[in-house]
Structures are given as C-alpha cells and as structure tokens.
Amino acid sequence: MTAALIATDLDRTLIYSRAAMTGSQYSTENLRCIEYFDGAPLSYVTETAARQLEDLTTAHTVVPTTTRTPEQFRRIDLPGGPWRYAIASNGGALLADGKLDEQWRRHVDAAVREGGAGLDEVTAELRARISESWVTKFRIADELFCYLVVDVAAQPAGFLEEWQTWCQGRGWNASQQGRKIYTMPDSVCKSHAVAEVYRRLAEEGVIDADAPVFAAGDGALDAEMLMAADAAIRPRHGELELLEWQHSNLSVTEQSGIAAGEEILSWFARSARVEGAS
Structure with missing residues (x-):
C-alpha cells in the first residue's frame, strides 16, 4: 500500500518544450526527450x-x-510508467491501465449536458467573436472543449474578460495559458477526476482511505485541483504565477523553467515522506 496519491499536471509543470525552458540552462546531455511529434523532438x-x-x-x-x-x-x-491511472482532457477522460474508461466518460458527458450550454452553441459563439487576424488555430478537443492558438500581440484587449463573462452564465469558463485560450465546461475538471481515482484506489486497497493527496500545476485549469489537495505546489512561472495566485495549502517553487520540475518532484518526495513519518 502506498502512502500518498500524487496528482500532477505535465506541460510546464513536469515536462517542457525548448521554448518553455526559460530561466534554466541545460545542455542536450542533461535532457531526456520524452515526446516526439511528426518525428521532431x-x-x-x-x-x-x-x-x-x-x-x-x-x-x-x-x-x-x-x-x-x-x-x-x-x-x-x-x-515511471506504465500508469495504473492517468487523467486526460482536463478530467474528461480517465485512462485505466492505458485504456479509456467508458463509464467515467458517460458520467462526464451527462454532467456537461446538465451543466449548461452545449459544445456546438459555445463554439458557434466563439467563432463569431474571433478572426484570422489574431487566431492561428481553432481546435475542438475530445469532443468536450475547445481552444484557440493566438497571436498574443494581436489579441484584442479585453477579449478574454468578455468571453469569460459570456461563458460564466452558461456553465463554462475561459482561461489563457500563453498562446492558448481554453474554453471548458465547468463540469470538466481535474479535481473531479482525481477524486474518482482516489475513490477507486482506496477501494482497491492501493491507498489508505485517509491517504493524503499532493498536487502540482501551473495554469488556471489546475487551480481547483490544487485547492482540493491536502498540499500543493506550483512553479514560479505560468498562468497562476501571472495571476499571483495563492492558497492556504500552496507552496511556490524558487526556480522557474525546467528547473522547477526538479524542485516540484523533490517537494513531492519530501512531503510524502513527512506525511508517512507522522
């Protein structure tokens, strides 16, 4: 039986593109490439x-x-893989031993339907508010939510705030992480999926029923997961850093960039060790 459940965001929390390694100097010899896309690291x-x-x-x-x-x-x-459980699509998808859990997806789809506007309504409204002069990509992800890739310098002032206001009254939310603007149903949330994984692991006897949860993330979409954890950490970069976001259970790394990933992992190990000794 393991002592703790550790839920961690990946991009710009544990894993980094070359562009996201700001604040750190690492040679190729000190880096491990863990993802290729179209043959490129x-x-x-x-x-x-x-x-x-x-x-x-x-x-x-x-x-x-x-x-x-x-x-x-x-x-x-x-x-560290393979993973007994992994959470994708911001909590909308649960992978059990690498396979999609259809029961969880049906639960999420029902919650989205009951929560407010449908994806078609939201995307139609969003398309009416944007233009190719500042949006380079419009993507629908997993038939659950959508995101834009934008030219930040050309993005109209006040767009995000106005779009968030429209979304709030319809069971959705909007947030921006660098060049990406996410539009997400409120019911699609990492913390909900973490709670489900916790319940299952406790039932399976993998963790104690009172095992602590530690969490890490850098974006607004991680905030609820961080608040729900017994203790959490965020890097000194990213959307939450720009928002100067704090919480009573939250630590913030000293380092930024890829070095923050090492610091977060050290914090996880130290926090779990302290909890296990108490």
Missing part, C-alpha cells in the same frame, strides 16, 4: 527529474493529470 525532462519521477512512483501512486487529449498524452514516454 518536442518535450523534455532533465535526467535528474526523470530519476526523481521513477523513484517517486516506486513508493507512491502518481497520477499524470493533463489537459492533453488521450491521444496527445500517449505520445509521451513519461518516466
């Missing part, structure tokens, strides 16, 4: 972080928790 961890994550998974239950779709998540060769 895309995402990395440091060799130190890779060893830390592998060690962490031997003592605790680690649950990768990402806004990536299942297909995008499967591109990653994340150290």
Whole structure:
C-alpha cells in the first residue's frame, strides 16, 4: 500500500518544450526527450527529474493529470510508467491501465449536458467573436472543449474578460495559458477526476482511505485541483504565477523553467515522506 496519491499536471509543470525552458540552462546531455511529434523532438525532462519521477512512483501512486487529449498524452514516454491511472482532457477522460474508461466518460458527458450550454452553441459563439487576424488555430478537443492558438500581440484587449463573462452564465469558463485560450465546461475538471481515482484506489486497497493527496500545476485549469489537495505546489512561472495566485495549502517553487520540475518532484518526495513519518 502506498502512502500518498500524487496528482500532477505535465506541460510546464513536469515536462517542457525548448521554448518553455526559460530561466534554466541545460545542455542536450542533461535532457531526456520524452515526446516526439511528426518525428521532431518536442518535450523534455532533465535526467535528474526523470530519476526523481521513477523513484517517486516506486513508493507512491502518481497520477499524470493533463489537459492533453488521450491521444496527445500517449505520445509521451513519461518516466515511471506504465500508469495504473492517468487523467486526460482536463478530467474528461480517465485512462485505466492505458485504456479509456467508458463509464467515467458517460458520467462526464451527462454532467456537461446538465451543466449548461452545449459544445456546438459555445463554439458557434466563439467563432463569431474571433478572426484570422489574431487566431492561428481553432481546435475542438475530445469532443468536450475547445481552444484557440493566438497571436498574443494581436489579441484584442479585453477579449478574454468578455468571453469569460459570456461563458460564466452558461456553465463554462475561459482561461489563457500563453498562446492558448481554453474554453471548458465547468463540469470538466481535474479535481473531479482525481477524486474518482482516489475513490477507486482506496477501494482497491492501493491507498489508505485517509491517504493524503499532493498536487502540482501551473495554469488556471489546475487551480481547483490544487485547492482540493491536502498540499500543493506550483512553479514560479505560468498562468497562476501571472495571476499571483495563492492558497492556504500552496507552496511556490524558487526556480522557474525546467528547473522547477526538479524542485516540484523533490517537494513531492519530501512531503510524502513527512506525511508517512507522522
């Protein structure tokens, strides 16, 4: 039986593109490429972080928790796998031993239907508010939510605030992480999926019924998961850093960029060790 459940965001929390490694200097020899896309290297961890994550998974239950779709998540060769559970599509998809859990998806789809506007209504309204002068991509993810890739410099002032106001009254929310603007149903949330995984693991006897939950993430879509955890950490970069977001259970790394990934993994190991000794 493991001592803790550790739910962690991936992109710009544990794994990093070359562009996201700001604040850190690492040579190719110190990096491990864990994702290729169209044959080109895309995402990395440091060799130190890779060893830390592998060690962490031997003592605790680690649950990768990402806004990536299942297909995008499967591109990653994340150290420490295979994973008993992983969470994709911001909580809309649950992977059990690598396979989609259809029961959970039916639950999520029902919650979205009951929660407010449908995806078609939301995307139609969003398309009416944007133009090719500042939006380079419009994507629908896992038939659950959508996101834009934008030219931030050309993005109209006040767009995000106005779009969030429209969404709020219809059971949706909007947030921006760098060049991406996400539009998400309120019922599609990482914290809901983490709670389901916790329930299942306790039933399976993998964790104690009172095992602590530790969490990490860098974006607004991670905030509810961080608040729901017994203790949480965010890196000193990303959307939550720009928002100066704080919570009573929250720690913030000293480092930014890819070095923050190592610091987060050290914090997980230390926090779980302290909890296990108490």
